[in-house]
Amino acid sequence: MGRRSPGTPTLEEVAALAGVGRGTVSRVINNAAGVRASTRRAVQRAIAELGYVPNLAARSLAGHRADAVALVMTEPDWRLFGEPFFTEIVHAVGDALTDTPVQLLLTLVRTDAERQRLVEYARGGRVDGVLLMSVHAEDPLPDMLAKAGLPTVMLGRRSGDESVTYVDADNAGGARGAVTHLLNGGRGTIGAITGPLDMYVAQCRLRGYREALEQAGRAVRDSLVVEGDDFTEESGRRAMTELIARHPGIDAVFAASDTLAAGALSALRATGRRVPQDVAVIGFDDFHPARPAEPPLTTVRQPLGEIGRTMVRLLLEEMEDSPVAWRHVILRTELVLRESA
Amino acid sequence: MGRRSPGTPTLEEVAALAGVGRGTVSRVINNAAGVRASTRRAVQRAIAELGYVPNLAARSLAGHRADAVALVMTEPDWRLFGEPFFTEIVHAVGDALTDTPVQLLLTLVRTDAERQRLVEYARGGRVDGVLLMSVHAEDPLPDMLAKAGLPTVMLGRRSGDESVTYVDADNAGGARGAVTHLLNGGRGTIGAITGPLDMYVAQCRLRGYREALEQAGRAVRDSLVVEGDDFTEESGRRAMTELIARHPGIDAVFAASDTLAAGALSALRATGRRVPQDVAVIGFDDFHPARPAEPPLTTVRQPLGEIGRTMVRLLLEEMEDSPVAWRHVILRTELVLRESA
DNA sequence: TTGAAAGCGCTAACAC
DNA sequence: GTGTTAGCGCTTTCAA
Numbered sequence: 001m002g003r004r005s006p007g008t009p010t011l012e013e014v015a016a017l018a019g020v021g022r023g024t025v026s027r028v029i030n031n032a033a034g035v036r037a038s039t040r041r042a043v044q045r046a047i048a049e050l051g052y053v054p055n056l057a058a059r060s061l062a063g064h065r066a067d068a069v070a071l072v073m074t075e076p077d078w079r080l081f082g083e084p085f086f087t088e089i090v091h092a093v094g095d096a097l098t099d100t101p102v103q104l105l106l107t108l109v110r111t112d113a114e115r116q117r118l119v120e121y122a123r124g125g126r127v128d129g130v131l132l133m134s135v136h137a138e139d140p141l142p143d144m145l146a147k148a149g150l151p152t153v154m155l156g157r158r159s160g161d162e163s164v165t166y167v168d169a170d171n172a173g174g175a176r177g178a179v180t181h182l183l184n185g186g187r188g189t190i191g192a193i194t195g196p197l198d199m200y201v202a203q204c205r206l207r208g209y210r211e212a213l214e215q216a217g218r219a220v221r222d223s224l225v226v227e228g229d230d231f232t233e234e235s236g237r238r239a240m241t242e243l244i245a246r247h248p249g250i251d252a253v254f255a256a257s258d259t260l261a262a263g264a265l266s267a268l269r270a271t272g273r274r275v276p277q278d279v280a281v282i283g284f285d286d287f288h289p290a291r292p293a294e295p296p297l298t299t300v301r302q303p304l305g306e307i308g309r310t311m312v313r314l315l316l317e318e319m320e321d322s323p324v325a326w327r328h329v330i331l332r333t334e335l336v337l338r339e340s341a
Numbered sequence: 342m343g344r345r346s347p348g349t350p351t352l353e354e355v356a357a358l359a360g361v362g363r364g365t366v367s368r369v370i371n372n373a374a375g376v377r378a379s380t381r382r383a384v385q386r387a388i389a390e391l392g393y394v395p396n397l398a399a400r401s402l403a404g405h406r407a408d409a410v411a412l413v414m415t416e417p418d419w420r421l422f423g424e425p426f427f428t429e430i431v432h433a434v435g436d437a438l439t440d441t442p443v444q445l446l447l448t449l450v451r452t453d454a455e456r457q458r459l460v461e462y463a464r465g466g467r468v469d470g471v472l473l474m475s476v477h478a479e480d481p482l483p484d485m486l487a488k489a490g491l492p493t494v495m496l497g498r499r500s501g502d503e504s505v506t507y508v509d510a511d512n513a514g515g516a517r518g519a520v521t522h523l524l525n526g527g528r529g530t531i532g533a534i535t536g537p538l539d540m541y542v543a544q545c546r547l548r549g550y551r552e553a554l555e556q557a558g559r560a561v562r563d564s565l566v567v568e569g570d571d572f573t574e575e576s577g578r579r580a581m582t583e584l585i586a587r588h589p590g591i592d593a594v595f596a597a598s599d600t601l602a603a604g605a606l607s608a609l610r611a612t613g614r615r616v617p618q619d620v621a622v623i624g625f626d627d628f629h630p631a632r633p634a635e636p637p638l639t640t641v642r643q644p645l646g647e648i649g650r651t652m653v654r655l656l657l658e659e660m661e662d663s664p665v666a667w668r669h670v671i672l673r674t675e676l677v678l679r680e681s682a
Numbered sequence: 683t684t685g686a687a688a689g690c691g692c693t694a695a696c697a698c
Numbered sequence: 699g700t701g702t703t704a705g706c707g708c709t710t711t712c713a714a
Contacts, residue, residue: 010692012692020700021702022691022692022693022702023693023694023695023700023703024699024700024701026692026693026694027699027700030693034699035699035700036699036700039700053461053464054691054692055465055466055690055692056462056465056466057398057399057401057402057407057465057466057691057692058398058691059465059692059693060398060401060692060706061396061398061399061690061692061693062694062705063692063693063694063706064706068467090449094449103448103467104448105446105447106447106449107444107445107447108435117444120394120395121397123394124394124395124400125397126397126409126444126467351706353707353708361684361685362684362686363685363707363708363709364684364685364686364709364710364711365683365684365685367708367709367710368683368709371709375683375684380683380684395707396706398706398707399690399706399707399708400708400709401690401708402689402691402692402706402707402708402709403689403707403708403709404690404708404709404710
């Protein structure tokens with residue numbers, strides 16, 4: 001496989017042609033200071049003449065770094081790729097890496113064998129750090145990477161005491177803001193459609209709902225909370241139907257995702273209720289596979305670009321410093337109104 | 342950045358612990374023949390004890406190969422990721438690589454700078470070959486890679502005399518089959534909605550339409566062919582409206598993609614025509630960003646798994662052999678009926 | 683079947 | 699400023 005073409009020029013040949021030592025050529029291609037401008041030009045001319053490109057394996061071996069990071073997607077996330085959430089994150093990560101010599105590599109992990117291969121790839125020194133897109137509590141990958149001492153940053157967290165460095169949106173705060181907005185709008189009976197509560201993100205959003213009510217001195221009624229089996233529209237529809245049955249006079253709903261909210265919307269419309277006049281609906285602008293056919297009018301917007309950039313910043317820091325303690329960043333969300341009411 | 346943890350064991354330490362030479366350890370980790378079973382076990386024990394993982398940079402440098410290939414997506418393809426087309430291809434590629442030591446790396450290329458970086462990454466020896474998902478005629482990347490002598494395989498082709506190795510579906514044949522099916526079904530007036538004809542794939546599909554009519558001894562009427570500005574539903578709708586205006590009695594349509602077909606469908610329904618009773622619609626199951634809200638009932642299905650596997654096969658062959666001439670493979674499509682009529 | 687030795691092409695430390 | 703040198707950790711002959 002892929003034997004290097006015989007004619008590939010080496011740094012040594014560049015040095016010979018330019019009439020300088022190897023060290024000088026190395027300094028030039030690495031933009032290191034301390035090279036006379038005229039010398040630098042001579043070297044660059046030789047590089048251009050020979051069509052020289054550095055051998056990255058040699059550079060890694062000698063330099064102890066790969067100048068590459070992996071962005072890992074585990075199976076359930078694949079479909080996210082087409083979603084705005086995902087592309088925004090990847091764009092942001094790519095942009096943040098643009099001015100560095102670091103190459104972004106996406107890898108897909110489906111099986112344990114692939115998990116293992118990725119860890120060996122990283123431990124083998126082909127990447128300097130790993131960005132994790134997924135937050136599945138059962139996934140052993142984050143811990144495998146952490147145990148191997150590899151700089152790792154996760155998007156979101158798996159629990160309240162996450163042990164791997166992560167960047168997360170302020171899910172509780174966002175939910176709190178959404179519900180407070182509903183309260184300020186004069187809504188009296190506010191239901192909640194949560195995601196599956198074995199996911200930390202769902203717990204946080206539910207907590208925000210509760211806190212907003214408590215802060216306003218309202219009672220938190222269990223009958224106003226329905227847990228979705230997942231984050232799909234179908235779950236949202238079912239949950240909304242249940243809420244209407246329990247509380248026919250319900251006039252607002254906070255849903256834990258945009259897809260759940262879209263499901264709620266369709267269930268409401270089916271009963272003839274007008275949105276948002278009769279019932280207001282707010283959901284998170286989220287990253288779940290099924291993009292809602294009809295998004296809710298008001299959403300809690302996550303700062304995706306900032307999340308991506310922050311992940312890169314933390315990763316680069318962990319790559320530079322010697323092993324630091326894990327850290328985390330929680331970024332504020334924003335309430336975006338697309339309704340007039 | 343990422344200095345290798347000081348404690349990382351090397352092959353030499355494994356050899357010392359196992360009481361053998363370095364060459365022997367190398368043979369063991371590479372599953373090379375000619376090592377006594379007992380020796381092999383001893384080495385494996387030492388590997389396990391030390392938690393040894395090969396340094397991939399050193400291996401690449403000495404072995405002249407990276408054991409990795411890149412699958413490149415250029416900007417317009419991003420949204421494809423969520424589409425069945427894309428995930429099927431990636432799955433197939435991943436599966437085909439499973440039993441090899443080759444790691445699959447996805448890279449996103451947006452700008453010329455990123456294009457350049459990718460080429461240097463590949464020329465630098467970090468990947469042994471490149472798989473290209475996109476077939477944009479203006480994209481200089483395929484030629485940059487070919488010029489650099491890097492094994493490269495494209496999905497689809499940019500023109501009739503493509504100079505880079507590629508794997509493509511039999512677009513003309515698929516279109517021919519679809520139109521022949523319509524003719525056999527007794528349809529008399531068959532329209533065609535093409536994609537933008539500056540794309541080779543669109544030309545091929547139009548050619549198939551023409552050939553089928555000619556083979557059946559039917560006249561090919563220009564007024565029955567409408568070119569879509571792109572592959573979107575909106576274009577399909579516009580084209581269908583135009584066709585109906587020109588030929589109110591039209592009773593079948595071949596569209597160059599599933600999205601165009603979906604657009605045609607919606608335009609037909611808007612006029613009260615029944616599908617497929619009044620008008621039959623066939624499109625290609627395609628890979629365009631906008632997934633149709635309503636797919637056509639009969640489609641030309643592309644052999645995605647086989648395309649992905651074939652791309653890998655060709656790439657691996659190009660990686661093994663010395664520079665071979667470019668080759669291509671055209672894979673048959675399949676007509677899938679989801680209608681009863 | 684195994685060990686020893688010669689690189690692979692680069693970076694970085696150290697001289698000058 | 700610039701040249702020289704000593705590795706980085708592995709694969710791969712070549713002997714034994």
